[in-house]
Amino acid sequence: MSGDKLFGIIDLDKRFEITKFKLVRKLFKSRWFPLILMIVNLGMFVLILLAGIVGGYSAGNYNFGIMFVWILWWVMLMLVLVPGMSRAWCLMCPFPIFGDWFQRRRLYEVRQGKLEGLNLKWPKRLKNMWVMNIFFLVTTFFSGFFTVKPLITFVLLGGIIAIATVMGTLFPKRTFCLYVCPVSGFQGLYSQFAAAEIRRKDEKICARHRPKTCFVGNEKGYGCPWLLTPFDFKKNTYCGMCLECFKSCPYDNMGFFLRPPGVDLLVDTKREPKGLDEAYKAFIMLGISILFYLAFQGPWGFIKDMVRGATLSGWLGFIAIHTVFSLAVMPGIFLGFSFLSKVFSGNKEIPLKKVFVNFAYTLVPMGLGVWIAFSVGIILPNGSYLIHVISDPLGWGWNLFGTANIPWTPVLTGAIGYIQGVVLLIIYAFSLDYGYKISKRTFPDEKQAKRGWVPIFIFLTIVVLGFLFLFLR
Numbered sequence: 001m002s003g004d005k006l007f008g009i010i011d012l013d014k015r016f017e018i019t020k021f022k023l024v025r026k027l028f029k030s031r032w033f034p035l036i037l038m039i040v041n042l043g044m045f046v047l048i049l050l051a052g053i054v055g056g057y058s059a060g061n062y063n064f065g066i067m068f069v070w071i072l073w074w075v076m077l078m079l080v081l082v083p084g085m086s087r088a089w090c091l092m093c094p095f096p097i098f099g100d101w102f103q104r105r106r107l108y109e110v111r112q113g114k115l116e117g118l119n120l121k122w123p124k125r126l127k128n129m130w131v132m133n134i135f136f137l138v139t140t141f142f143s144g145f146f147t148v149k150p151l152i153t154f155v156l157l158g159g160i161i162a163i164a165t166v167m168g169t170l171f172p173k174r175t176f177c178l179y180v181c182p183v184s185g186f187q188g189l190y191s192q193f194a195a196a197e198i199r200r201k202d203e204k205i206c207a208r209h210r211p212k213t214c215f216v217g218n219e220k221g222y223g224c225p226w227l228l229t230p231f232d233f234k235k236n237t238y239c240g241m242c243l244e245c246f247k248s249c250p251y252d253n254m255g256f257f258l259r260p261p262g263v264d265l266l267v268d269t270k271r272e273p274k275g276l277d278e279a280y281k282a283f284i285m286l287g288i289s290i291l292f293y294l295a296f297q298g299p300w301g302f303i304k305d306m307v308r309g310a311t312l313s314g315w316l317g318f319i320a321i322h323t324v325f326s327l328a329v330m331p332g333i334f335l336g337f338s339f340l341s342k343v344f345s346g347n348k349e350i351p352l353k354k355v356f357v358n359f360a361y362t363l364v365p366m367g368l369g370v371w372i373a374f375s376v377g378i379i380l381p382n383g384s385y386l387i388h389v390i391s392d393p394l395g396w397g398w399n400l401f402g403t404a405n406i407p408w409t410p411v412l413t414g415a416i417g418y419i420q421g422v423v424l425l426i427i428y429a430f431s432l433d434y435g436y437k438i439s440k441r442t443f444p445d446e447k448q449a450k451r452g453w454v455p456i457f458i459f460l461t462i463v464v465l466g467f468l469f470l471f472l473r
Helices: 022-029 035-053 062-084 087-094 099-102 130-140 152-169 174-181 182-193 203-208 245-247 276-295 301-307 312-347 354-358 361-381 386-389 413-442 446-472
Strands: 196-200 256-260
Touching: 022 035, 022 152, 035 062, 035 196, 062 152, 062 182, 062 386, 062 446, 099 130, 099 152, 130 182, 130 312, 152 174, 152 301, 152 413, 182 276, 182 361, 196 203, 196 301, 196 361, 245 386, 276 301, 276 312, 276 354, 276 361, 276 446, 301 312, 312 354, 312 446, 354 413, 413 446
Parallel strands: none
Antiparallel strands: 196 256
């Protein structure tokens, strides 16, 4: 990667270490952090689950659980946490807290030795994103119910917490988070575009250090719960930012860095290769974003009726269309453009699969940009509901903060499409820049790379024009 520049200006090797500040490093090394954030969020999710039970099948726009999960939490993920802070949500997520407690038999202090539980081995074939891909896709079948039926949100979140807890007794460390959690999958994919990372600072210190306490643990911290080797990993994809490596490294050789967005898109090593599972995650996320926009922000009522199950046949039709579009149509179209890329390049030796997988990573910034735009279309018209529900979280007629009677007040609704369009065009520029860099890494000859890049450039442009048409219609 050395020598590459983003837009020909920004050095992709440039980093700014946040943990060089003593207060930040002291915080990261404390065992109270991020535990205190997990406990606070656990309390929030208990309230969200209670609101789901009490709310039952009442209107979703006045339910604390629905508003905080599908408006505030989702928007914060897509607008702030993932693009700005990588997998920072995983740092504070309460879902695995019960599994952690079962394995460690404590939450604060470090318990050395073998963790409790059966410590079964996760199947080697499933050490990837495939389970998360399917799990996330299946959860979106019920998206029309989550946003309007509080009890359905309770079932989803309660189910995820239950699965995480059970898996914590069966499999070691954060196996659930690594290979099953539906939220983890898209965070892992889009964190490759994030403007932050956790990495070692000095390679020579890690090379000399024995044993690798960031991996095996010591009296100060646990070995990486995400089963990574913090001393040499190069991508954000599977780093849950739990900060145990900061606590267990005796040389303070781990750092939290700000960086140019997207540098992980160029990483392709033997230990961290580009893969078909991640490529399909990109297709699934982009396909879902298209259908979600049509269903929740588009003017077509019949699509809304299908997604919200107005009729069983309509809902089953939505599931069928949704599945085929995300798993077959989107990848199939892209495969066609990948084939054209190979033909245009004139290189007969590069496998089509490599061309297909490599260029799929151009959809990472593109997909995240679409989801950011979609989130703008959620928060601006609906954000005022949050002010209402914080005063009456259980719908019992309370007015805790004096805001229960504030009316629905949409903001900048006339400008939403333009804001979405600007966001998309900015992200489009990143996709093009990284796309050409990926092309140069895919095809060995620069002329081949330029020719092979043309069909992918056309595909990305068609996608952007399509979304601009929807946003600005």
